[in-house]
Amino acid sequence: MIRLIRRHFARLLYGKQDALSDTLLNPDLVRLILLTNAALMGFFLVTGLAGLFPLGSLHAVVLGALIFIHLGSAAATWLSPERSGTILLFNLLIYCAGLVPIILSVPTLFPALFTALIPVMLAFLIINSSAGLLTTAVAATLPFLLEAGNQEMLSYVQILIYEMTLGASALVTGTLGMLLRSLLQRLHATLEKLSHSATHDPLTGALNRRGLKEHGEVLFNTHYRTVSPLALAVIDLDYFKHVNDTFGHDAGDHVLKYLTDLIHRFFKRKSDLVARLGGDEFVLIAANTPLDLAHQRLTEMARHLQENPPRWNGEPLPVALSIGVEALDINSHHALKDLLKAADKLVYRAKEKGRSHVCAPHACTPILLSFEPPTAAR
Ligand SMILES: Nc1nc2c(ncn2[C@@H]2O[C@H](COP(=O)(O)OP(=O)(O)OP(=O)(O)O)[C@@H](O)[C@H]2O)c(=O)[nH]1
Structure with missing residues (x-):
């Protein structure tokens, strides 16, 4: 596990393509990250311009930071798709970091559950990207959906809830699509390989x-x-x-x-x-x-x-x-x-x-x- 993490970060620093992108990189993932970031950026920009979040407040500062992060992530994905795995990891870490104030101020079971899931998500992300994305998305959505009835919390972390819900639902949809797609592709490729090697001579490539x-x-x-x-x-x-x-x-x-x-x-x-x-x-x-x-x-x-x-x-x-x-x-x-x-x-x-x-x-x-x-x- 430690070796895997070390390998990931070594490749991140020195390699051309990071370990996550190695397994994950496909046009769908790049599109997903690009779209998620662009959509979130657009969302925060529009709500900010519409004055839904009063300027000068803490909310506005958070809003500005989120717009900046999503703009940066979208641009980085666009310019450097071979690093999309890392950008995705960075996005998820930001989501997690955004949760800290909530966890601190609303000490209930659900944020605690989410906190417990963070290492699992990261481990999955490094070992098995699709399962990691799925866990992340579920972990990010569930606590907030369950906490949504809590009026106190809603007013306290309005922006972050929007952020998490939107981000998570985009990830869930995208991940499920990607997961299914990559599963089907792998299944198809394996079946093709199996059927080819069952009917072909490995030395000459002729039929057997x-x-x-x-x-x-x-x-x-x-x-x-x-x-x-x-x-x-x-x-x-x-x-x-x-x-x-x-x-x-x-x-x-x-x-x-x-x-x-x-x-x-x-x-x-x-x-x-x-x-x-x-x-x-x-x-x-x-x-x-x-x-x-x-x-x-x-x-x-x-x-x-x-x-x-x-x-x-x-x-x-x-x-x-x-x-x-x-x-x-x-x-x-x-x-x-x-x-x-x-x-x-x-x-x-x-x-x-x-x-x-x-x-x-x-x-x-x-x-x-x-x-x-x-x-x-x-
Ligand atoms: N290099 C190589 N040799 C193989 C392979 N499969 C079988 N052989 C060899 O093919 C040779 C076939 O020998 P024989 O059946 O006596 O055929 P031949 O020497 O061409 O004799 P004639 O057909 O009577 O002219 C044997 O020496 C096998 O070891 C293979 O995949 N690669």
């Missing part, structure tokens, strides 16, 4: 097996129903184990990412799906793409990879692809897994042909570039 099932089945079913062309390719790196063993695992990871980018570059339609099934095996689903076109494009891609291999410490890495590509045929493929199985068989054919081949059911195309298999694998 589950992502392929989820998105691939939708694509498959649409094309199955509308009998439109859909090509599915299984893409497997050749002798990838050799890259790992010779150049290291990091070099292998680099190859996997390089290949993912390459597939995305050759198949960049929004509807194209790229998934990594694990290891060095990828799946591409190209929507509305006839088999011949997919075959040709995959051959170009495999050739491009061999002509422009990924480099590791300046050295080209020996990479080549075995690819099996199949088109959706509604008579033999009734589910995505049937199409996947068919393309998988074609990869084996490409491997049998000596690797570095793109195989469709009717033909296998060699990449026709020198590809030296590692000695141990020959």
Whole structure:
């Protein structure tokens, strides 16, 4: 706790953005502080000009001070939004300080309750800004609402009551709004993150097996129903184990990412799906793409990879692809897994042909570039 407070004040003095703003800073908070201060300043200005508080009295002095404080806070928030957390803290401290004369002169349970809540509010403000704001607002409003029936007190602290009630209600509304908003935003972000990591491969960013099932089945079913062309390719790196063993695992990871980018570059339609099934095996689903076109494009891609291999410490890495590509045929493929199985068989054919081949059911195309298999694998 002490560390937290120290950190907050250290950052306040030396840091660019204070600790409160760090967690709290968002356009809503800045707007809330700005509006609260501007509204309070306007309120006190109007009531002062309207002569509701007689000049020369203590009330008028307090009124002048409040106008000054709110003007200053609004200007500071406007000029330096990254310090809005501190400005908010300052505002709240002023509210608390304003209570001291009331607490001293009206020693009842409620101001005492408020006093007891001040450290809680501050602690909350530093640890959890939203809860702190909420406690502050409730603590600032409740005692005064409960004391409102007390005529003596009303006449004694008229200005401060206005100040507290207005400030607190603005804070309550704003805080509740902010709280709900940030809760919803956090929930949304967490759900998005969870759903992304459940369906994506962390290394390459491609879909994982589950992502392929989820998105691939939708694509498959649409094309199955509308009998439109859909090509599915299984893409497997050749002798990838050799890259790992010779150049290291990091070099292998680099190859996997390089290949993912390459597939995305050759198949960049929004509807194209790229998934990594694990290891060095990828799946591409190209929507509305006839088999011949997919075959040709995959051959170009495999050739491009061999002509422009990924480099590791300046050295080209020996990479080549075995690819099996199949088109959706509604008579033999009734589910995505049937199409996947068919393309998988074609990869084996490409491997049998000596690797570095793109195989469709009717033909296998060699990449026709020198590809030296590692000695141990020959
Ligand atoms: N760098 C890296 N390697 C991986 C990862 N996942 C699996 N591998 C490695 O991928 C290699 C796959 O080896 P194999 O299935 O024999 O494939 P291959 O060496 O390409 O052989 P062929 O497919 O028959 O040409 C293994 O060495 C695995 O350790 C990964 O995330 N990163």
